[in-house]
Amino acid sequence: MERIFITPLAKKLAHINKIDPNSLIGSGPRGRIIKSDIEELIKNKGINISEKILQKPSILDEDQKEIIETPKIRKLIADKLTLSKSTIPHFYLRRSIYVDNLLGVRKNINDNLNDRNDKISINDFFIKASAVALVEHPECNIIWEDKHLVKFKSSNIGVAISSKSGLYTPTLNNVQSKSLTNISNEMKLLITKANEKSLRGTDFGECAHAISNLGMYGIDNFDAIINPPNSSILAIGAVQSKLEIVNEKTKDSKIISLTLSVDHRAIDGATAAKFLNKIVFYLENPNLLMIK
Incomplete structure (x- = not known):
């Protein structure tokens, strides 16, 4: 089984909130999961860091842009x-x-x-x-x-x-x-x-x-x-x-x-x-x- 690098405080916080550390990408040294990673996950309702990166950027309202007929x-x-x-x-x-x-x-x-x-x-x-x-x-x-x-x-x-x-x-x-x-x-x-x-x-x-x-x-x-x-x-x-x-x-x-x-x-x-x-x-x- 692959070892998970996580600080004791982050591990405790994850256990209390029933969060699986395996689903996280740590932001600490050498990818270590730290307290703020768990807090960020809780704050954003379960969206982990790697998923955030893959999300599409916000799209402007249609009235803020137009498709130009290309010559x-x-x-x-x-x-x-x-x-x-x-x-x-x-x-x-x-x-x-x-x-x-x-x-x-x-x-x-x-x-x-x-x-x-x-x-x-x-x-x-x-x-x-x-x-x-x-x-x-x-x-x-x-x-x-x-x-x-x-x-x-x-x-x-x-x-x-x-x-x-x-x-x-x-x-x-x-x-x-x-x-x-x-x-x-x-x-x-x-x-x-x-x-x-x-x-x-x-x-x-x-x-x-x-x-x-x-x-x-x-x-x-x-x-x-x-x-x-x-x-x-x-x-x-x-x-x-x-x-x-x-x-x-x-x-x-x-x-x-x-x-x-x-x-x-x-x-x-x-x-x-x-x-x-x-x-x-x-x-x-x-x-x-x-x-x-």
Whole structure:
């Protein structure tokens, strides 16, 4: 017979109230049943501690909540990202980059544009840098599909767009051969179409890599979920200040935190690290993107 650990006082109280100590889970050291356990049981009319844990939480009155009709796009996102997290073995690479040069180049470009609507965004640089990095690291321009590796010949980049009607990730094709201005114009068109709910199937091409930027919301860093069948997604944070001592002088550097989420079925850690470092190289040397 299994020994019951119970204090003498608790045992006496249980005997008086005809309580079987075997039905209790003690709250004392090493699970010992103590006086307060018996008193709690008496107070709650025979409901023991283990049963309490299993009880359902209190339910709000029906007038305190409502069932919202779920839009189709929300259901699609839920299904797709649930599939992603349950079937794709994610791993994450994180690093910060200096963007002083990038911000300077962007300002010079935009200051010399006649039409304010043509202005280049930070995102446009990330799209271009990712595409060029894929050209130099074709082993990352690949996806895992039906237990096979599928390699793409062009650098197509998916871009997460948060619109009034939901989240979309349309694709820019052949980005490696497009200028920053071309990329910027295409992105503006896709954003407009997303807000107007006029995106078409042709706007969602196949690609291996995507980017998601929450920097405009002040988010320092985050981990993005891979959008199947992509094999990687780059999460971009906000521009932050970093005070440094350079040549015995204080310098206010601007940095952005990046996180690359990767499908380990398709890409290994060292391979992904080289790809991320190449993206960083072009972002920290943005003038090189002008001639690519």
